[in-house]
Amino acid sequence: MSAGTAFYAIFFxxxxxxxxxxxNYLGMCSFIAVSKEVNTSVxxxxxxxxxxxxxxxxxxxxxxxxxxxxxxxxLRYIVFIVIIAAFVQLLEMVIERVSDRLYISLGIFLPLxxxxxxxxxxxxxxxxxxxxxxxxxxxxxGSGIGWAVAIISMAGIRQKMAKARVPKGLxxxxxxxxxxxxxxxxxxxxxxxxxxx
Amino acid sequence: xxxxxxxxxxxxxxICGITTILAVFMMIAxxxxxxYGTVNININSAKQIRVQGGRTLLSSLMGEKIFIPSxxxxxxxxxxxxxxxxxxxxxxxxxxxxxxxxxxxxxxIHLSCQLKLKKDISIWIPEELFNVRExxxxxxxxKDLTYDIKQIILVLIDPSEINFRAGQYIQFQVPExxxxxxxxxxxxxxxxxxxxxxxxxxxIRLVPNGIxxxxxxxxxxxxxTVTINGPYGEFYLRDSSRDILFIAGGSGMAPIxxxxxxxxxxxxxxxxTYFFGARTGRDLFLxxxxxxxxxxxxxxxxxxxxxxxxxxxxxxxxxxxxxEVLDRHISSGENTExxxxxxxxxxxxxxxxxxxxxxxxxLIYYDxxx
Numbered sequence: 149m150s151a152g153t154a155f156y157a158i159f160f161x162x163x164x165x166x167x168x169x170x171x172n173y174l175g176m177c178s179f180i181a182v183s184k185e186v187n188t189s190v191x192x193x194x195x196x197x198x199x200x201x202x203x204x205x206x207x208x209x210x211x212x213x214x215x216x217x218x219x220x221x222x223l224r225y226i227v228f229i230v231i232i233a234a235f236v237q238l239l240e241m242v243i244e245r246v247s248d249r250l251y252i253s254l255g256i257f258l259p260l261x262x263x264x265x266x267x268x269x270x271x272x273x274x275x276x277x278x279x280x281x282x283x284x285x286x287x288x289x290g291s292g293i294g295w296a297v298a299i300i301s302m303a304g305i306r307q308k309m310a311k312a313r314v315p316k317g318l319x320x321x322x323x324x325x326x327x328x329x330x331x332x333x334x335x336x337x338x339x340x341x342x343x344x345x
Numbered sequence: 346x347x348x349x350x351x352x353x354x355x356x357x358x359x360i361c362g363i364t365t366i367l368a369v370f371m372m373i374a375x376x377x378x379x380x381y382g383t384v385n386i387n388i389n390s391a392k393q394i395r396v397q398g399g400r401t402l403l404s405s406l407m408g409e410k411i412f413i414p415s416x417x418x419x420x421x422x423x424x425x426x427x428x429x430x431x432x433x434x435x436x437x438x439x440x441x442x443x444x445x446x447x448x449x450x451x452x453x454i455h456l457s458c459q460l461k462l463k464k465d466i467s468i469w470i471p472e473e474l475f476n477v478r479e480x481x482x483x484x485x486x487x488k489d490l491t492y493d494i495k496q497i498i499l500v501l502i503d504p505s506e507i508n509f510r511a512g513q514y515i516q517f518q519v520p521e522x523x524x525x526x527x528x529x530x531x532x533x534x535x536x537x538x539x540x541x542x543x544x545x546x547x548x549i550r551l552v553p554n555g556i557x558x559x560x561x562x563x564x565x566x567x568x569x570t571v572t573i574n575g576p577y578g579e580f581y582l583r584d585s586s587r588d589i590l591f592i593a594g595g596s597g598m599a600p601i602x603x604x605x606x607x608x609x610x611x612x613x614x615x616x617x618t619y620f621f622g623a624r625t626g627r628d629l630f631l632x633x634x635x636x637x638x639x640x641x642x643x644x645x646x647x648x649x650x651x652x653x654x655x656x657x658x659x660x661x662x663x664x665x666x667x668x669e670v671l672d673r674h675i676s677s678g679e680n681t682e683x684x685x686x687x688x689x690x691x692x693x694x695x696x697x698x699x700x701x702x703x704x705x706x707x708l709i710y711y712d713x714x715x
Binding site: 215218230234 | 370378436
């Protein structure tokens with residue numbers, strides 16, 4: 149178990165060696181749908197970083213201070229989802245208030261984060277791996293950054309590819325999945341750099 | 346059992362507690378972050394209304410009894426509720442873009458159902474929309490005028506009176522049924538005259554597989570309630586002393602009939618000639634009524650024409666396409682204005698003839714079926 153692993157090791161591992169998108173393949177739907185333009189994916193990536201870091205902490209508190217003492221661990225899925233959904237809703241309200249520009253670039257995609265399985269995944273992994281509160285925060289932050297790095301790289305590749313003549317049957321989601329697979333292989337080059345779990 | 350029950354109760358209590366706390370947070374956020382106070386909507390630089398911010402322009406206007414035509418109820422899936430924004434619309438949302446053309450972008454035309462009111466806004470809408478209302482009506486009569494045209498008479502229930510100009514149209518709401526998963530709206534001219542404020546007559550021609558006409562022909566019964574909104578349209582009799590040409594085909598009869606009965610009531614005795622084009626005898630309708638009107642309305646003449654008369658029609662009236670008949674009858678277009686209602690093909694062809702006869706384009710008014 150990695151309870152003792154230093155938080156900075158967890159942080160870097162979440163970005164590179166244990167990238168939640170490229171090693172666990174979580175959060176694929178928005179990854180494929182919103183990776184057409186770098187600008188948009190930077191916005192979505194930022195939102196995911198923020199939401200993941202904060203919800204990891206909120207869910208950690210809810211888990212260890214409410215669910216464990218009451219012996220209600222089996223309710224963690226529903227509780228985590230509700231907390232994530234409420235938080236994303238609040239975030240949407242705040243973004244709409246403060247920045248028109250960010251709202252327009254994220255606007256309709258923000259609700260997608262609610263059902264982004266990577267966010268629920270991060271919360272569940274931190275429980276399974278017995279992370280401390282500090283580690284959980286950095287794990288959430290790192291996972292978010294890892295997810296953002298992956299989607300922004302993908303958007304960059306797809307922008308370059310916009311002019312390429314992709315065979316008709318592969319255009320769109322097909323070629324995106326293939327690229328995601330190759331990116332995952334590339335990220336395997338990091339393995340062994342940091343050892344957690 | 347005794348051990349499990351408290352467990353379940355604790356579980357329920359915990360879930361309720363957590364969701365309640367979150368709901369309270371949401372309510373606080375709703376009242377602070379999402380509270381945009383009141384905003385002013387300036388309409389056509391003439392009218393100023395104050396509404397609660399944070400809602401969409403469409404629903405705010407509807408709350409003020411100003412109806413922007415919309416078919417989908419504000420879900421951004423029909424693209425009808427376009428409004429020209431004069432000041433401060435902000436940028437286009439991804440949900441609007443599929444409906445907005447390049448020219449509309451330059452004119453700053455937005456979908457009012459997607460535009461959320463956060464600050465004061467100035468918009469421009471057609472003047473006639475101020476007069477548009479939604480009416481609950483009941484079908485009192487459905488009658489066959491021909492084999493494919495039905496006359497529907499609606500009595501207004503709430504509000505019970507409609508003010509319109511002869512020649513204008515309403516939108517008929519088709520509820521969800523077999524052919525349409527969501528309510529849709531179709532425009533029909535009113536055939537009744539404006540003095541009949543309590544009822545609306547429509548003349549509807551069957552369009553094979555048309556969503557609305559199929560509904561009217563196969564589902565609608567006397568006694569049913571129907572929702573309409575209106576009136577709309579710039580097709581009405583202009584106030585002048587010129588001679589009038591009315592030209593119509595098929596259910597294009599409706600607005601012309603309304604105008605003629607209106608003229609008869611107001612005793613407008615300008616020289617008026619009505620050319621009505623049909624294919625065969627069985628496409629003609631309301632001929633008796635028009636003949637009777639010729640007696641009552643001084644200066645009015647009704648000229649029906651068949652393009653393809655059948656032997657059983659015993660037809661001794663005008664024969665030929667409406668354009669040929671017009672060509673034969675009109676010697677000069679001087680001091681004349683024309684009102685056309687019918688299919689786009691017929692209207693375009695008729696406009697050609699009329700302009701050749703010397704009627705200027707701006708004195709030719711028309712209502713094209715789209």
